[in-house]
Each structure stands twice: as structure tokens, then as C-alpha cells.
Amino acid sequence: MMGVLKRTAMRTIAATSLALGSAAHGAVADIGQGALKVLQVPMRTDGPKSLDPAAGSTVYDNMACCQFYETLLENKYADPLDMEPRLLAEIPTTDDGGLTWNFKLKPGVRFHDDPCFPGGRGRAIRSDDVFYSIKRLATRAGAKNWWLLEGAIVGLDAWRDSTGMTDSPDFDAPVAGFIKRSDAEFQIRLTEPVYRFMYVLSMFQTSVVAREAVETYGKNFFQHPVGTGPFILDTWVPQQSLTANRNPNYHEVRYPARDEWSREDQRMRLHRPAGQLVPFVDRIEFTMYVPDQPLWLDFGAGKLGYIMVPAPMFDLAINRRTNELNSEFADRGVTHQSDLLLDFIFRGFNMEDPLVGGYSSEKKALRQAISLAVDWQEFNESNYMGQAYIYDGPIPPGLDGHPEGGRAPLTYRGPNLALAAEKLAEAGYPGGQGLDPIKYFTDQSDESRKMTETFKKQMARIGVTIDPQYVDFSTLIDNVNNKRAPMFAFAWSSDYPDGENNLALFYGPYESPGSNHYNYKRAEYDRMYEQIRTMPPSDERTAIYETMRDMLIEDTPYLGSMARTRHYLIAPWMLNTRVTERYWGWFKYVDVDDSKRPS
Amino acid sequence: MWAYILRKLLYNIPVYLGIILVMMLALRVSDPVAAYLGKNATQQEINVKRTEMGLDRPFIVQYATFVGQIVTFDFSEQGWNNKTSVGKQLASSIPPSLAITVPSLVTSALISMTVALIAAFYRGRFPDKFLMFISVLGMSISFLVYVILGQYWGAFLPQQRLNTDVFAVAVSAGADVSDPWFFLRPNKWVYYCMLPVIINVIVTMGYDTRYYRAVMVEETNRDYIVTARAKGATRRKIMFVHMLKNAMIPIITHLMITLPFLIAGSVVLEMYFLIPGMGRTLINAIVNKDFPVIQGFTAVLAAIFIVSNILTDVLYALVDPRVRLS
Numbered sequence: 001m002m003g004v005l006k007r008t009a010m011r012t013i014a015a016t017s018l019a020l021g022s023a024a025h026g027a028v029a030d031i032g033q034g035a036l037k038v039l040q041v042p043m044r045t046d047g048p049k050s051l052d053p054a055a056g057s058t059v060y061d062n063m064a065c066c067q068f069y070e071t072l073l074e075n076k077y078a079d080p081l082d083m084e085p086r087l088l089a090e091i092p093t094t095d096d097g098g099l100t101w102n103f104k105l106k107p108g109v110r111f112h113d114d115p116c117f118p119g120g121r122g123r124a125i126r127s128d129d130v131f132y133s134i135k136r137l138a139t140r141a142g143a144k145n146w147w148l149l150e151g152a153i154v155g156l157d158a159w160r161d162s163t164g165m166t167d168s169p170d171f172d173a174p175v176a177g178f179i180k181r182s183d184a185e186f187q188i189r190l191t192e193p194v195y196r197f198m199y200v201l202s203m204f205q206t207s208v209v210a211r212e213a214v215e216t217y218g219k220n221f222f223q224h225p226v227g228t229g230p231f232i233l234d235t236w237v238p239q240q241s242l243t244a245n246r247n248p249n250y251h252e253v254r255y256p257a258r259d260e261w262s263r264e265d266q267r268m269r270l271h272r273p274a275g276q277l278v279p280f281v282d283r284i285e286f287t288m289y290v291p292d293q294p295l296w297l298d299f300g301a302g303k304l305g306y307i308m309v310p311a312p313m314f315d316l317a318i319n320r321r322t323n324e325l326n327s328e329f330a331d332r333g334v335t336h337q338s339d340l341l342l343d344f345i346f347r348g349f350n351m352e353d354p355l356v357g358g359y360s361s362e363k364k365a366l367r368q369a370i371s372l373a374v375d376w377q378e379f380n381e382s383n384y385m386g387q388a389y390i391y392d393g394p395i396p397p398g399l400d401g402h403p404e405g406g407r408a409p410l411t412y413r414g415p416n417l418a419l420a421a422e423k424l425a426e427a428g429y430p431g432g433q434g435l436d437p438i439k440y441f442t443d444q445s446d447e448s449r450k451m452t453e454t455f456k457k458q459m460a461r462i463g464v465t466i467d468p469q470y471v472d473f474s475t476l477i478d479n480v481n482n483k484r485a486p487m488f489a490f491a492w493s494s495d496y497p498d499g500e501n502n503l504a505l506f507y508g509p510y511e512s513p514g515s516n517h518y519n520y521k522r523a524e525y526d527r528m529y530e531q532i533r534t535m536p537p538s539d540e541r542t543a544i545y546e547t548m549r550d551m552l553i554e555d556t557p558y559l560g561s562m563a564r565t566r567h568y569l570i571a572p573w574m575l576n577t578r579v580t581e582r583y584w585g586w587f588k589y590v591d592v593d594d595s596k597r598p599s
Numbered sequence: 600m601w602a603y604i605l606r607k608l609l610y611n612i613p614v615y616l617g618i619i620l621v622m623m624l625a626l627r628v629s630d631p632v633a634a635y636l637g638k639n640a641t642q643q644e645i646n647v648k649r650t651e652m653g654l655d656r657p658f659i660v661q662y663a664t665f666v667g668q669i670v671t672f673d674f675s676e677q678g679w680n681n682k683t684s685v686g687k688q689l690a691s692s693i694p695p696s697l698a699i700t701v702p703s704l705v706t707s708a709l710i711s712m713t714v715a716l717i718a719a720f721y722r723g724r725f726p727d728k729f730l731m732f733i734s735v736l737g738m739s740i741s742f743l744v745y746v747i748l749g750q751y752w753g754a755f756l757p758q759q760r761l762n763t764d765v766f767a768v769a770v771s772a773g774a775d776v777s778d779p780w781f782f783l784r785p786n787k788w789v790y791y792c793m794l795p796v797i798i799n800v801i802v803t804m805g806y807d808t809r810y811y812r813a814v815m816v817e818e819t820n821r822d823y824i825v826t827a828r829a830k831g832a833t834r835r836k837i838m839f840v841h842m843l844k845n846a847m848i849p850i851i852t853h854l855m856i857t858l859p860f861l862i863a864g865s866v867v868l869e870m871y872f873l874i875p876g877m878g879r880t881l882i883n884a885i886v887n888k889d890f891p892v893i894q895g896f897t898a899v900l901a902a903i904f905i906v907s908n909i910l911t912d913v914l915y916a917l918v919d920p921r922v923r924l925s
Contacts, residue, residue, distance in 0.1 A: 241771070294873060303768075
């Protein structure tokens with residue numbers, strides 16, 4: 001009997017081993033190792049909602065679309081705050097101070113081969129493709145992104161009103177601001193010389209799409225990307241994965257030259273493949289992770305090229321005190337990079353609120369007192385693992401107008417409880433006496449509750465009572481848009497790397513329900529804003545930025561500011577990596593070294 | 600029996616219509632279009648989307664249309680997020696869920712019943728106390744802890760320490776999950792599904808063993824057990840033949856209640872192992888406010904509940920001749 005049992009057990013073990021062996025074999029095939037160079041990267045959350053750039057809005061739509069489509073201009077890999085031509089032969093020029101821009105398309109750029117083209121061969125891009133792609137933003141397909149171009153191009157708004165928003169827009173109807181010189185050269189005339197238009201042309205929503213593809217795939221175009229990008233879609237399983245293969249006909253794009261890299265980047269050997277043609281990898285595979293645990297373990301097992309360090313795992317990876325990678329990772333060849341985001345994290349005041357709003361010296365003193373009582377470092381330690389960057393003014397680090405070292409000449413940054421008490425008395429509320437509780441609107445997340453409790457505690461130190469209103473996000477927006485929230489918690493991430501984007505948040509005509517949620521209105525400020533939005537970068541423009549910044553600090557329509565730092569771990573097998581969230585077209589510069597993968 | 604089933608189905612039609620009515624009303628309490636389009640949507644965009652989705656029509660028309668779609672099995676309406684039809688999403692998400700839940704149910708039911716019988720056999724003695732202690736201990740630990748530790752010890756550590764890639768931490772992009780039957784291929788099932796199944800079995804065993812033991816113990820006090828003993832039947836025969844057969848009704852009830860959850864999948868397991876099953880699809884739809892998917896999936900799950908209830912009654916009659924389907 002025992003013998004039979006033993007034999008059965010042995011057979012079972014053998015069968016299981018065989019099954020497991022074959023499973024493991026299958027697994028190796030799945031992760032794509034072998035002759036092809038495959039880059040595996042994660043997407044946190046459930047991934048893109050659409051692969052149609054005109055309809056995209058999230059960072060994940062951006063991340064996916066940038067592999068298939070390209071824009072006229074693109075951020076530089078070696079310096080992501082700067083731009084370079086991508087589908088253009090050169091940076092656009094202007095002869096009339098920025099009202100009319102001249103564009104020359106790069107020769108040799110073809111759309112992906114796709115059945116939507118005659119013979120299945122992708123054709124060269126033309127001026128009409130650019131006009132068509134921009135016009136799509138003025139249709140229902142691009143309704144979400146219309147704000148990017150609203151009022152910017154001569155005749156585009158009229159085209160949108162007359163045909164764009166109908167069931168079948170007439171794309172052949174002319175737009176006065178689109179002037180075709182030839183298939184390779186064109187002009188765009190703006191309604192006013194708004195400098196940010198150049199940044200808009202680098203945003204993925206303005207990517208050039210093929211009209212044939214849109215018309216062939218119709219409603220399903222969102223899942224049939226046909227662009228000029230370095231990769232061609234292979235599979236997209238929504239909320240699960242996205243894979244793409246190298247575009248064999250990708251136009252000539254080279255890795256940045258050695259002198260484009262900073263000394264620190266050169267020390268990290270990022271310049272090594274300088275001048276080589278990209279992309280380097282044959283295939284790219286995105287897996288969408290919602291919980292942090294599998295993401296973390298898959299990176300640990302060497303199956304992902306890089307990850308953003310999830311907050312709960314921060315101390316496992318990085319030494320908070322030294323900001324260096326823990327030896328467990330460093331010994332395995334993992335490297336660490338950080339990226340300071342263009343964030344403006346703040347608490348806003350409604351300047352029309354009878355209690356906290358207004359421009360009188362007393363009202364200003366009240367807001368300054370509140371500002372002086374805030375300890376941003378406490379928020380930083382408790383909510384951002386001490387990794388956020390605290391600064392004065394609304395302009396994030398790295399941009400013109402940002403104060404040196406984050407500290408402006410004029411500042412009401414706390415904690416300075418003595419001065420806060422003085423200001424409070426100046427406002428007519430000594431020790432907070434006579435001051436009604438201030439309603440503070442914030443969302444219901446645990447994170448917000450935690451920060452609000454800290455804020456409440458900080459204000460109690462000077463006798464100011466905060467009355468938190470925890471509401472769902474749509475109610476929060478509704479209260480802010482309808483000017484019913486005396487104070488509110490928001491954050492702003494710059495759409496493009498120019499302080500103008502943040503200064504626009506305080507421009508009078510943009511008052512609620514527009515982006516000026518503070519309802520800040522100063523004629524002098526508005527005049528300066530109107531001046532800077534047509535100015536290219538210059539010392540003169542920076543000086544105006546600084547004046548506007550200091551005006552805001554003095555009036556204190558918000559409490560702030562703070563910018564988050566992202567930390568990334570990079571696997572030893574993912575080469576040439578410079579992680580940035582400014583744009584997502586950088587995977588084409590990345591290479592892989594399979595010999596450095598775990599065996 | 601067929602007459603009974605037909606009658607039951609007819610009785611349940613008003614129940615189902617009521618469920619659909621309540622569900623549709625609940626989903627419309629706050630404007631689903633505004634919630635989906637988010638803070639930057641203009642009133643014009645909201646109106647366009649509302650018209651596009653037919654949500655501008657009177658509620659009664661929407662209700663009748665939706666019921667009509669269910670009756671004709673027309674689930675062609677597209678989800679708002681990934682623009683795939685609800686029917687296609689159902690079809691592609693059910694097999695991965697079943698790949699985990701069916702083996703889990705079968706294995707855990709067999710093991711739990713066996714352990715429960717052993718515990719009942721040794722009622723009040725050390726084996727019983729020990730097994731129940733283990734069961735209670737197992738029940739006291741959160742499902743999430745099992746998943747996290749299971750992923751770490753079951754998949755990650757063997758890769759790190761033993762250099763053997765036996766179980767996947769999660770389904771990677773390299774897996775061809777566009778084929779819904781991918782997870783049912785034996786080697787893929789072992790690599791991607793076996794660990795979640797083991798975790799699921801461990802988690803459910805605690806609850807199931809306690810429940811089945813209670814059922815068995817209750818049966819030991821019945822008259823037919825006394826009679827069997829008086830007739831000289833061995834204790835083993837009493838337990839495994841007489842008692843088990845008579846305990847089948849509560850066991851079937853328990854198993855059949857689990858049936859809809861089988862199809863709905865295990866949300867936690869699917870989320871952590873990135874298995875594109877029904878639970879994960881539904882949760883993603885809820886998070887993304889994907890109204891058609893939530894509505895479609897809920898309607899299908901409600902139907903499965905009703906059908907499983909009817910099946911439970913039928914199975915009662917099959918296992919217990921005293922039960923008449925009338």
C-alpha cells in the first residue's frame with residue numbers, strides 16, 4: 001500500500017514539475033527576451049482611454065500616443081524644458097513679431113504603413129495633414145482639448161462654429177489662418193502674437209494624424225493609431241496592456257549630441273550613443289498596474305525597465321536623509337533619478353469673499369497672517385516624505401520668474417508665528433478674536449483630510465479657526481466655480497514650461513468658473529499679463545514675471561507653494577535613460593542590454 | 600421539473616424588472632454624464648454626450664429600451680472608456696474569472712468538506728479543536744494580507760532566491776490576453792492562475808470549514824443518525840454516507856450562493872495579479888464612471904443570481920427526494 005502511495009506521489013511530483021517547467025518556459029517567452037530588444041515599462045493606473053491624440057487628455061493617453069504620433073515640435077531629451085523641431089525641418093520663424101509663423105516640414109517623414117493608404121504604404125506628411133489635425137481639435141472629437149487653441153488662430157473659431165461641431169465637419173472648408181505655400185511649407189496666422197502657441201505645437205493633442213486613417217476607421221480610430229512615430233501599435237488590451245513594434249520606416253532622428261548633455265548627465269554616461277539613429281529597441285511593452293505591490297515586485301524581479309517609486313515603498317528604496325539609493329538596490333546595478341515637477345501646490349482664497357477676500361490693507365494683513373502661520377515643511381514631511389520643494393510665488397522651479405533658491409525678496413512664508421500674530425492684530429483680529437471660522441473646501445480623500453487637520457492645527461496656533469468642508473470633487477469644483485468657497489485646496493501642474501501658464505491663473509478675465517479660481521483682479525496685473533503673453537523669452541519678460549510674482553505675494557490670494565519631486569528607479573538593463581514627465585516621446589532614445597537582465 | 604423551472608422563471612420576471620428599475624434609478628441619481636466628463640466639461644459637451652447616450656430621453660423610454668436590449672441579448676452598447684461593446688467586455692472577462700474561481704471553488708469545497716467531516720468526526724476532541732483553531736486563525740487574517748504575502752513568497756522570492764520563474768507576480772504585457780481563453784491553456788494557467796487559486800483556496804477554507812462543520816454537527820443530532828447507530832452502522836459509514844448525503848441541502852445552498860460571485864470573479868485577486876476578469880473590469884468601470892459597463896454588468900449579474908436561485912431549488916429536489924418541486 002505504501003509503495004503504491006509512494007509511486008503515486010512520485011508521479012504527481014514529476015507531472016507537476018513538468019507542468020511547472022513548461023509554464024516557466026512559457027513565461028520566459030512572455031517577457032519577450034531573445035533576439036529582439038524589448039523594453040518593458042509600467043503604466044500606473046488603468047492606462048490610456050484613447051489612442052486618438054485629439055481626444056486624449058490624461059498623462060497615460062499622452063504616454064501611449066507619443067509612441068505612435070509626433071508633433072511639429074518636441075521637448076529635447078537632453079533638456080526637456082527646451083524644444084526642438086520634430087516633424088519640422090527647423091524651428092518656426094516669424095517676420096511680424098509672432099503674428100504669422102512660417103513652417104517647413106521635415107522631408108522624408110512618412111505615416112506608418114497601414115491598409116488605410118493605397119497599397120498599404122504610408123505616404124509622406126503634407127501641410128494639409130497639419131491643418132487637418134489642428135482642425136480636429138475644433139470638432140467634437142477634440143472638444144476636450146479645444147481650450148488649447150480657442151481664440152488663437154485666425155478663422156478657426158469661426159470654422160468650429162460653422163461646421164466643426166456638426167455631425168460631419170467640412171474639413172475642406174478654408175480657415176483664414178492656415179496658409180498653404182506648398183506640400184512642405186505653410187504659415188499659421190494667429191489672432192494675436194501669443195508666445196505659448198509654440199508650446200501648444202509640442203503638446204501631444206496637436207499630433208499630426210492621417211486623414212485616411214480617421215476616415216477609414218471612423219469611430220474606431222481611437223484604437224487604430226496611424227502616425228509618424230517611432231513605434232507601430234501591435235496590441236492594446238484596454239486597462240491591461242499595450243504593445244508596439246518599431247516603425248521600420250521611421251524618419252531620421254538621432255540621439256542628442258554630446259555637447260547637448262549637461263556635465264552631470266555626461267558623468268552618468270548619457271551621452272554615449274550620441275548621434276546614433278533611434279529608436280534602439282524593437283518592441284515596447286506597457287503593462288498597466290493599479291496596486292503598487294505587483295509593480296514593485298515585478299521591478300524587483302527585473303521585469304520592468306524603470307518605475308516611479310511608490311510612496312509606501314519610498315523608504316525601502318531611498319535613504320530619506322541622504323536622498324541616495326539604498327545599497328540593496330545599488331548593489332544590483334539599479335540607478336536612481338529624481339525629477340522636480342512643474343507643480344504649484346497651494347491653498348487658495350476667494351478674493352471676493354467678504355471675510356478673507358478684498359484688497360484693503362486689513363484684508364491683506366489677514367491673508368498674510370494666515371500665510372505666516374503655515375508650516376509647509378510640516379506638510380512636506382507628513383505628506384510628501386520630505387521630498388517636495390517649497391518656494392515663494394506661483395512659478396515652479398526651473399522656469400523664468402522662479403525666485404532663486406525658491407525664496408523671493410518679498411515673502412510671507414511661515415512659520416513665523418510672532419509676525420503672524422502681529423499681522424492678525426493689524427487686520428483687526430488680535431489673537432484671532434472676532435474672526436469667524438473660515439470655511440475651507442477640500443476633497444474627501446484621506447490625504448486631504450490629513451493635510452486639512454494639519455492646516456487646522458497650524459491655524460489654531462494664531463487663533464484662527466478653520467471650518468473644513470469635506471466634499472466630493474465635483475462639489476468642490478462647483479463651490480469654487482460659483483465663488484462660494486472662501487478657501488479651497490487645489491494644485492496646478494503646468495501645461496507647458498513657461499511661468500506665463502501659472503501667472504495666467506490670476507488674470508482677471510479668467511475669473512471663476514475660469515482658471516482664476518481666486519477671482520483675483522488687479523488692473524495693473526492684467527495689463528502686465530496681456531503684455532507678457534505676446535513676448536518671447538527675454539530678460540525684460542522675466543523682470544515682468546518677477547514683478548507680477550511679487551505683486552501676488554504681497555496681495556496673498558493663495559498660500560504656497562510647493563512642488564513634488566518624483567523618484568525613479570532604473571533597472572541596470574535599461575540604458576540611456578533620462579526619465580522625465582514633461583513629455584513621453586523619450587522611449588525612442590532608450591536602449592536595453594539583455595545581458596544585464598536577471599537570468 | 601421543467602414546469603417548475605418555467606413557473607419560477609415567470610415568477611422572477613417582475614423581481615428582475617424591479618432590480619433593473621432600482622439599479623437604473625440608482626445610477627441616475629447624480630448625472631452620470633457630468634461625472635464621467637469631469638470638471639472641465641462644458642455644458643455643451645455634457646449635452647452632446649447625453650444625447651449621444653440616449654440619456655436625454657424620458658426615464659421610462661430608457662428603461663424600456665434597456666429591458667428590450669436584455670431580452671434580445673443586445674449588449675452592443677459601447678463602454679465610455681475603452682469604447683468596446685459591453686457584450687465583448689463580458690465575453691472577454693468571464694473566462695479569466697472562471698479560470699480562477701472554478702478551480703478555487705471545487706478545490707476549497709472538497710478540502711473544506713473533508714476537513715469539516717474530520718472535525719465533526721472528532722467533535723470536541725483534539726483534532727476538532729486544532730482544525731477549528733486553524734480555521735478561525737485563517738479567517739482572522741485579511742484577504743489582502745494573503746494576497747500580498749502570497750505574491751511575495753509564492754512568486755517573487757522563488758524568482759529571486761531560487762531563480763525559478765514558476766508563478767507570475769502579475770500578468771505582463773507580453774501575455775497574449777487579447778485571447779480570452781489564454782488563461783485556460785494549461786501552462787499559462789499554471790503560470791498565471793495557480794498562485795491566485797492557491798491563495799483563494801486558503802482564504803475560503805477557513806470560512807467554509809467552519810460552516811460545513813456546523814452543518815455536519817447539526818446532522819449528528821438527527822433521529823436518522825440514532826437509528827443508523829442502533830442498526831449497527833459503523834461511525835465512518837454514518838459520517839461519510841448517511842450524514843454527508845443529508846447535509847447536502849445546506850452545502851448546495853452555500854455553493855450556489857457562491858455561483859454568481861464565481862462569475863463576478865475575485866476583485867482583489869484580479870486587481871493584484873492583473874488578471875483581466877469580470878471583477879477587475881467592473882471595478883475599473885466604477886472607478887472610471889463607465890456607465891454602460893456598470894449597467895450592463897449589473898444586469899447580467901442580477902440575472903445570474905436569479906438563475907442560480909432557481910438552480911438551487913432544482914438541485915434540492917435532485918439530492919433530497921423529500922423535496923418536491925411544486
